[in-house]
Amino acid sequence: MLEEPFDISNAVDVWLVGQKVSPTQRKERYVRESFSHPAKMLPELAARLIRTYTKEGELVLDPMSGIGTSGVEAIWQNRNYVGIEVETQYAKLQEESLRLAESQGAEGSWNVYNRDAREGFSAETVDLICFSPPYHDAIHNQGDEIARIKRKIDSGKATPAMLSRFKNWKPESEYAGAGTRSFGYSSNGENIGHQNGDQYWRSMDHIYGKAYDALKPGGYLAVATKEQRDRKTGNLTNLYGDTVAHCQAIGFGLHQHIAAVLCKIHGDGEVIPRTSHWQRMAVKKANESERVVLLNQFEDVAVFRKPLT
Known part of the structure; x- marks a missing residue:
């Protein structure tokens, strides 16, 4: 569903979504108070997923929508949007940003529901489900x-x-x-x-199952994951691999693996990291203990497709 005319440079599985810092991507397009959410998807990543896997007038759903990044980017591209968010304060901020986008000329329709995503969604009505799940x-x-x-x-x-x-x-x-x-x-x-462990995966399986039911045949599920370290062992989790296994068990086919690069890359190849205070502190602490740890600068995006039949 790449936009016409077809451009081979857009049809790659490495996306440079961090060339601008997150506050710059959000400036004057989202209400300021929404910047406080600690786990926001980059607007450029959400926008590109929506642009790639939907057409104008189609329906995008984010079942764990936070402050509404997927929603704002969807209605700016004349897609329709449904957001589900369990945290009342974030659902309200999401609505404020969506109204701001409308006032600036965004034309897509939208609805936000302040409830638990495990309650499910309407069957076979959605073209793309796009979200970043919480980590264990x-x-x-x-x-x-x-x-x-x-x-x-x-x-x-x-x-x-x-x-x-x-x-x-x-x-x-x-x-x-x-x-x-x-x-x-x-x-x-x-x-x-x-939640963590089996309890976490039981909840996520429930949501992925509801997502499968909500998608039209041939519809897409895009899940942005970022590996975390176990604070006790220091080992990386395998959230991407586990997500793939759980979604395939439900019936999804793995359609695409996208590397979303969060850092800025200059033309000469210089890398400018995009890191939080907590990331820098954790890496510094690890390396001071003679355990070599590198700053994570990409997200693994798993794109699944519901079978046509």
Whole structure:
């Protein structure tokens, strides 16, 4: 479904989606408050997935839609959009960004539902389901790391960098929308980001099964994954491989593996990393312990297709 006229340079499976930083990609197109979400899909990645796998007037669904990146990019390309988001504050921010896009001239229709994606969606009505799932125990992992820093500050063992970054720590700011507080970015027990192991995969299998039912025959499911490290063993998880196995077991065919490059690459090949404070801190800590760890600068996007019959 690549846009006409066909351009072979667009038909590649390596996408440079991080040439501009995320705030620049979002500037004046999303409400400022939505920038606080800690796990946003890059607008360029969402836009390209929608442009590649749908046509104007078709329906895009994001079942774990956060602050609505897929939705804003969909309606700007004259696609119709449905977003499902369990966190009330993010569902509201999503609606605000969608209304902003409408006021700027975006023409696609949209609906946002503040509920759990495990409740399902309408059968065989959707052309593309596009989303980035939460990682195993993502909320607790984030909160655990921040809580560790807080303990160091309280015990007098914090580094100058820690003291500088967290000098204005306030207990009442727990659960802040920015996702930088000791309990992570959600206190909602229904959020799958709280789950790990078999419980996590049971929930995701349920959502992937509902996604299969919702897609038209021949429709696409695009899942953006990013590998994480097990904080106890230091080993990489295999979220991409596990996602492929679970979706194939449901009945999807693996249609495409896309490498979405998050860093900036200059014409001379120089790489400018796009990293968070937490990524840099984790890599620094690992290498100081003589365990060589590299900064992750890409996401694995698995594109599945529902059989035609």
